Amino acid sequence: MNRTVMKKTMYFFAIPALVFYLIFWIFPILKLFQYSVTDYNGFSTDFNYIGLDNFKDLFASGTLGTSLWHTILYTVISVGLGNLIGLGLALMLNMNIRGKGFYRSISYIPTLFSAIVVGFIWSYVYMPDTGMITTLLSKIGFNTENINFLGNYSTALYSIIFVEIWKNIGTTMIIFLAGLQTVPKDLLEAGEIDGCGPWRLLRNIKLPLLATSVTINITLSLINGLKAFDFPFIMTSGGPGTSTNTLIFSIYKMAFTEQMFGKASALGILSFLFIMVITGIFVLNMNKREVSA
Template sequence: MNSSVMKRSMYLFVLPALIFYLLFWIFPILKIFQYSVSDYNGFVQKFNYIGMDNYISLFKEGVLVNSIKNTLIYTAVFVLFGNIFSLCLAFILNMNIAGKGVYRSVAYIPTLFSAIVVGFIWSYVYMPDSGLISSVLKAIGIDGSDFNPLGVGTTALYAIVFVEIWKNIGTNTIIFLAGLQTIPNELIEAGKIDGCSSWKLTRYVRIPLLAASITINVTLSVVNGLKAFDYPFIMTNGGPGTATNTLIFKIFKYAYNEQLFGKASALGVVAFTIIIIITGILVMNLRKKEVSL
């Protein structure tokens, strides 16, 4: 078989995947950009182009600012505390302790549940008066009837973020644990011989060598945080008020509750742009740090 025939065969193998990619990824993105400058309602194919009216309306109504603020707070808390908790848990599970295999399995269990199951479980945990936390508080002599983190605007978003941290801590821990197990024991032993304390070994040896794992976990956390939808929808439906309205939740609400598909598309374009910019900058900076280590 000559080289030209081989090249044609290679292109034929790639063609189905390319068609699938163009049809189900590129084409929908282009359509979203088209709909964002129209009054399309999601049902009638006839629509009018209205320029930047949808974007201007988002600014004037305050929807864009509120949704971006909530999403960025959600993402920042999720990335910071989710990765800190996961890293600490990975260090603990990497120690020579009895039954660590069981502990590792237990740590991963929350990841196995679907978002809707987790959302309903934690809605009960947070429930005022008869919820799990309120009941525990009553059992130890504390009045827990007013405990209602999902019903207070200042705490609802953070209560939901904690649920997502709990749900994803197993995945992040496994990635950190895999990174820890690739660190050569010779480096740790050499550090101990040189008189390094456990803290110095962690700070100057283990954490720098976890750069690749940190890049993966932080990137996944940022993407998951920026596209947060499941728990605001299941646990609070965006409330109280607009306290847990994230970008993706608001897109859903515009499109399917209010039939404002054009406005939803405009907000989708904004969300898409923010995600691409933030993840792009983040990955480039983290990769540079990996190379410099």
């Protein structure tokens, strides 16, 4: 078989993937742009083109600002705290301790459950009066009458962020652990001979060699945070009030609850652009750091 025939054959096999890509990716995005400048309600075939009114309403009503702030807060805390805890667990479970295989398995278990299961479990854990946390607190003498983690405007979002971290900590830990096991032992021994303590070994040897693991973990947790929907939907339905409304949840609420599909499409475009810009900037910066490291 000559080269020309091989190239034609390769293009032929690429056609199904290209068709799939056009139908399920390009076409929906084009329809999203079309609906974003209409008053389409998601059901009626009659709708009007209203230009940029949907985008103006999003800015004027504060929906975009509120959802964006909650999403940024959700992402920053889950990325920062989740990776710190994951790195700490990986460092501990990389040590020569008894039963470390068991502890690694226990740490990874939450990752195996679906978000729906985790959300329902933690909803019961957080329940006022009869929840596990309030029950334990009352047993040791605390007054739990006014404790309502998911029903309090100031604690609901942070309670959900904790569940996000708990759910994904196993994946973060495993990736860091895999990176730590590739660090050459002779390099660590040389550092110890030179008088480096645990902190200097971590800062000067381990972390630079974990650059790829750091990039992977932060990228994954960044994407999870920016597209947060499942836990706000399952555990609080965006409440109390709008305290746990994220960008993706607001899109869902506008489209399927308030039947403002056109405005939801406009918010979807803005959310898509925001996520793409943030993720792109981060990946470029992290790649530069990896090269310099």
